Amino acid sequence: AQTVTQSQPEMSVQEAETVTLSCTYDTSESDYYLFWYKQPPSRQMILVIRQEAYKQQNATENRFSVNFQKAAKSFSLKISDSQLGDAAMYFCAYRSVNTDKLIFGTGTRLQVFP
Amino acid sequence: NAGVTQTPKFQVLKTGQSMTLQCAQDMNHEYMSWYRQDPGMGLRLIHYSVGAGITDQGEVPNGYNVSRSTTEDFPLRLLSAAPSQTSVYFCASSYSSGTILTEAFFGQGTRLTVV
Numbered sequence: 001a002q003t004v005t006q007s008q009p010e011m012s013v014q015e016a017e018t019v020t021l022s023c024t025y026d027t028s029e030s031d032y033y034l035f036w037y038k039q040p041p042s043r044q045m046i047l048v049i050r051q052e053a054y055k056q057q058n059a060t061e062n063r064f065s066v067n068f069q070k071a072a073k074s075f076s077l078k079i080s081d082s083q084l085g086d087a088a089m090y091f092c093a094y095r096s097v098n099t100d101k102l103i104f105g106t107g108t109r110l111q112v113f114p
Numbered sequence: 115n116a117g118v119t120q121t122p123k124f125q126v127l128k129t130g131q132s133m134t135l136q137c138a139q140d141m142n143h144e145y146m147s148w149y150r151q152d153p154g155m156g157l158r159l160i161h162y163s164v165g166a167g168i169t170d171q172g173e174v175p176n177g178y179n180v181s182r183s184t185t186e187d188f189p190l191r192l193l194s195a196a197p198s199q200t201s202v203y204f205c206a207s208s209y210s211s212g213t214i215l216t217e218a219f220f221g222q223g224t225r226l227t228v229v
Contacts, residue, residue: 004156007168009154010179013159017186032155033215035217042222043202043223043225044220044222044223044224045204045206045220047217047218050217090141091156091157091219093157095215097215098215099215100145100162100164100206100208100215100218101147101159102147102149102159102206102218103159104156104157104158105156106147106154106156107156
Protein backbone atom coordinates (compact mmCIF):
# COMPACT_ATOMS: atom_id res chain seq x y z
CA ALA A 1 0.00 0.00 0.00
CA GLN A 2 1.14 3.51 -0.72
CA THR A 3 1.80 6.02 2.05
CA VAL A 4 2.49 9.74 2.12
CA THR A 5 4.41 11.44 4.91
CA GLN A 6 4.62 15.13 5.72
CA SER A 7 7.03 15.51 8.61
CA GLN A 8 6.52 19.24 9.22
CA PRO A 9 3.25 19.90 11.08
CA GLU A 10 3.90 23.65 11.00
CA MET A 11 6.13 26.02 9.09
CA SER A 12 6.46 29.78 9.05
CA VAL A 13 7.94 32.26 6.59
CA GLN A 14 8.39 35.99 6.30
CA GLU A 15 6.51 37.74 3.55
CA ALA A 16 8.54 37.86 0.28
CA GLU A 17 10.83 35.05 1.47
CA THR A 18 11.04 31.47 0.20
CA VAL A 19 9.84 28.38 2.05
CA THR A 20 10.03 24.67 1.24
CA LEU A 21 7.50 22.11 2.43
CA SER A 22 8.61 18.47 2.56
CA CYS A 23 6.80 15.36 1.42
CA THR A 24 7.98 11.78 1.10
CA TYR A 25 6.03 8.81 -0.14
CA ASP A 26 6.33 5.09 -0.40
CA THR A 27 5.22 3.05 -3.40
CA SER A 28 6.26 0.09 -5.48
CA GLU A 29 4.66 1.55 -8.60
CA SER A 30 6.74 3.08 -11.36
CA ASP A 31 4.11 5.44 -12.71
CA TYR A 32 1.87 7.67 -10.61
CA TYR A 33 0.85 11.26 -9.94
CA LEU A 34 1.75 13.58 -7.10
CA PHE A 35 -0.14 16.68 -6.03
CA TRP A 36 0.06 19.59 -3.65
CA TYR A 37 -3.27 20.94 -2.42
CA LYS A 38 -3.80 24.15 -0.48
CA GLN A 39 -6.57 24.45 2.11
CA PRO A 40 -7.15 28.02 3.33
CA PRO A 41 -9.42 28.79 6.31
CA SER A 42 -12.38 28.68 3.92
CA ARG A 43 -11.85 24.89 3.87
CA GLN A 44 -11.83 24.71 0.07
CA MET A 45 -9.27 22.28 -1.36
CA ILE A 46 -7.32 24.06 -4.09
CA LEU A 47 -4.90 22.30 -6.42
CA VAL A 48 -1.52 24.04 -6.33
CA ILE A 49 0.58 21.84 -8.57
CA ARG A 50 0.76 18.34 -10.01
CA GLN A 51 3.63 16.15 -11.14
CA GLU A 52 3.54 13.08 -13.35
CA ALA A 53 6.15 10.54 -12.23
CA TYR A 54 7.24 9.75 -15.78
CA LYS A 55 8.26 13.38 -16.31
CA GLN A 56 11.78 14.18 -15.17
CA GLN A 57 11.21 17.92 -15.35
CA ASN A 58 9.98 19.49 -12.14
CA ALA A 59 6.57 21.15 -12.39
CA THR A 60 6.22 24.88 -11.84
CA GLU A 61 3.20 27.15 -11.47
CA ASN A 62 4.12 30.80 -11.09
CA ARG A 63 5.64 31.16 -7.58
CA PHE A 64 5.18 27.45 -6.82
CA SER A 65 7.63 24.78 -7.89
CA VAL A 66 8.44 21.25 -6.85
CA ASN A 67 11.62 19.28 -6.35
CA PHE A 68 10.69 15.78 -7.47
CA GLN A 69 13.27 13.15 -6.60
CA LYS A 70 11.83 9.86 -7.84
CA ALA A 71 14.60 7.59 -6.58
CA ALA A 72 14.44 9.17 -3.14
CA LYS A 73 10.61 9.23 -3.25
CA SER A 74 10.62 12.88 -2.28
CA PHE A 75 8.29 15.62 -3.52
CA SER A 76 8.90 19.00 -1.88
CA LEU A 77 7.04 22.24 -2.61
CA LYS A 78 8.89 25.53 -2.85
CA ILE A 79 6.95 28.76 -2.49
CA SER A 80 8.88 31.81 -3.66
CA ASP A 81 8.10 35.43 -2.80
CA SER A 82 5.65 34.29 -0.12
CA GLN A 83 2.46 36.30 0.25
CA LEU A 84 0.04 36.64 3.15
CA GLY A 85 -2.53 34.79 1.06
CA ASP A 86 -0.29 31.72 0.99
CA ALA A 87 -1.09 31.06 4.65
CA ALA A 88 -2.99 27.76 4.70
CA MET A 89 -2.76 24.02 5.27
CA TYR A 90 -0.85 22.28 2.51
CA PHE A 91 -1.44 18.64 1.69
CA CYS A 92 0.73 16.36 -0.38
CA ALA A 93 -1.19 13.61 -2.18
CA TYR A 94 -0.42 10.50 -4.23
CA ARG A 95 -2.53 8.90 -6.91
CA SER A 96 -1.92 5.74 -8.87
CA VAL A 97 -2.44 5.75 -12.62
CA ASN A 98 -5.99 4.91 -13.77
CA THR A 99 -7.61 5.53 -10.41
CA ASP A 100 -9.06 8.66 -8.85
CA LYS A 101 -8.25 7.53 -5.30
CA LEU A 102 -6.01 10.02 -3.53
CA ILE A 103 -3.74 9.20 -0.60
CA PHE A 104 -3.02 12.27 1.49
CA GLY A 105 -0.33 13.23 3.93
CA THR A 106 -1.25 14.73 7.28
CA GLY A 107 -0.63 18.29 6.13
CA THR A 108 1.65 21.21 6.94
CA ARG A 109 0.25 24.43 8.33
CA LEU A 110 2.06 27.40 6.80
CA GLN A 111 2.04 30.76 8.54
CA VAL A 112 3.18 33.87 6.69
CA PHE A 113 4.36 36.86 8.74
CA PRO A 114 4.41 40.43 7.40
CA ASN B 115 -20.31 26.64 -13.69
CA ALA B 116 -21.15 25.39 -10.19
CA GLY B 117 -18.53 22.59 -10.09
CA VAL B 118 -18.96 20.26 -7.09
CA THR B 119 -21.72 21.29 -4.69
CA GLN B 120 -22.11 19.82 -1.22
CA THR B 121 -25.08 20.32 1.08
CA PRO B 122 -25.40 21.09 3.90
CA LYS B 123 -22.28 23.05 4.86
CA PHE B 124 -22.81 22.42 8.58
CA GLN B 125 -24.84 19.80 10.45
CA VAL B 126 -25.28 18.72 14.04
CA LEU B 127 -26.69 15.25 14.69
CA LYS B 128 -27.57 13.31 17.78
CA THR B 129 -26.05 9.89 18.27
CA GLY B 130 -28.13 7.30 16.47
CA GLN B 131 -29.71 9.66 13.97
CA SER B 132 -29.34 9.06 10.26
CA MET B 133 -28.77 11.59 7.54
CA THR B 134 -27.59 12.00 3.96
CA LEU B 135 -24.84 14.32 2.82
CA GLN B 136 -25.55 15.48 -0.70
CA CYS B 137 -22.99 15.89 -3.46
CA ALA B 138 -23.73 17.02 -6.99
CA GLN B 139 -21.47 17.93 -9.89
CA ASP B 140 -22.41 19.51 -13.18
CA MET B 141 -19.22 18.71 -15.09
CA ASN B 142 -20.28 15.26 -16.34
CA HIS B 143 -17.41 13.67 -14.41
CA GLU B 144 -17.54 9.89 -14.20
CA TYR B 145 -15.40 9.57 -11.07
CA MET B 146 -16.69 10.72 -7.68
CA SER B 147 -15.38 10.16 -4.16
CA TRP B 148 -16.07 10.92 -0.53
CA TYR B 149 -13.31 11.78 1.95
CA ARG B 150 -13.31 12.65 5.60
CA GLN B 151 -10.83 15.03 7.19
CA ASP B 152 -9.87 14.67 10.83
CA PRO B 153 -7.33 16.76 12.75
CA GLY B 154 -3.80 15.46 12.29
CA MET B 155 -4.87 12.75 9.85
CA GLY B 156 -5.27 14.41 6.48
CA LEU B 157 -8.08 13.24 4.19
CA ARG B 158 -9.09 9.60 4.06
CA LEU B 159 -11.18 7.93 1.39
CA ILE B 160 -14.59 6.61 2.49
CA HIS B 161 -16.24 5.43 -0.74
CA TYR B 162 -15.77 6.08 -4.40
CA SER B 163 -17.52 5.55 -7.73
CA VAL B 164 -16.16 5.12 -11.24
CA GLY B 165 -19.52 5.69 -12.90
CA ALA B 166 -23.27 5.50 -12.46
CA GLY B 167 -24.25 2.24 -10.80
CA ILE B 168 -20.70 1.42 -9.68
CA THR B 169 -19.40 2.07 -6.18
CA ASP B 170 -16.65 0.63 -4.00
CA GLN B 171 -15.21 1.00 -0.53
CA GLY B 172 -12.27 3.14 0.37
CA GLU B 173 -10.06 3.16 3.45
CA VAL B 174 -12.72 3.97 6.09
CA PRO B 175 -16.15 2.79 4.85
CA ASN B 176 -17.71 1.50 8.08
CA GLY B 177 -20.91 3.31 9.07
CA TYR B 178 -21.44 4.85 5.64
CA ASN B 179 -23.42 3.89 2.55
CA VAL B 180 -23.34 5.32 -0.94
CA SER B 181 -25.19 4.89 -4.20
CA ARG B 182 -24.70 6.36 -7.66
CA SER B 183 -27.93 6.31 -9.63
CA THR B 184 -26.94 9.23 -11.88
CA THR B 185 -23.66 10.66 -13.12
CA GLU B 186 -24.35 13.95 -11.34
CA ASP B 187 -25.15 12.82 -7.78
CA PHE B 188 -23.25 10.82 -5.19
CA PRO B 189 -24.96 10.98 -1.77
CA LEU B 190 -23.28 9.71 1.40
CA ARG B 191 -25.56 8.16 4.02
CA LEU B 192 -24.81 7.86 7.69
CA LEU B 193 -26.98 5.02 8.94
CA SER B 194 -26.68 5.57 12.70
CA ALA B 195 -24.46 8.51 13.56
CA ALA B 196 -21.73 8.07 16.17
CA PRO B 197 -19.46 10.68 17.80
CA SER B 198 -16.52 9.08 15.93
CA GLN B 199 -18.11 10.34 12.70
CA THR B 200 -17.63 13.95 13.75
CA SER B 201 -15.48 15.24 10.92
CA VAL B 202 -15.33 17.40 7.82
CA TYR B 203 -16.55 15.57 4.74
CA PHE B 204 -15.42 16.33 1.21
CA CYS B 205 -16.85 15.18 -2.07
CA ALA B 206 -14.60 15.17 -5.13
CA SER B 207 -14.97 14.42 -8.82
CA SER B 208 -12.68 13.90 -11.79
CA TYR B 209 -12.85 12.66 -15.35
CA SER B 210 -10.70 10.86 -17.84
CA SER B 211 -9.42 12.47 -20.99
CA GLY B 212 -8.24 9.61 -23.12
CA THR B 213 -5.86 7.70 -20.89
CA ILE B 214 -5.26 10.68 -18.62
CA LEU B 215 -7.25 11.18 -15.43
CA THR B 216 -7.62 14.79 -14.39
CA GLU B 217 -6.98 16.12 -10.94
CA ALA B 218 -9.80 15.97 -8.40
CA PHE B 219 -12.22 18.87 -8.07
CA PHE B 220 -13.44 19.25 -4.49
CA GLY B 221 -16.65 20.55 -2.98
CA GLN B 222 -16.62 23.09 -0.15
CA GLY B 223 -16.95 20.44 2.54
CA THR B 224 -19.56 19.62 5.18
CA ARG B 225 -18.69 20.00 8.85
CA LEU B 226 -20.60 17.33 10.76
CA THR B 227 -20.80 17.19 14.53
CA VAL B 228 -22.35 14.18 16.28
CA VAL B 229 -23.29 14.78 19.91
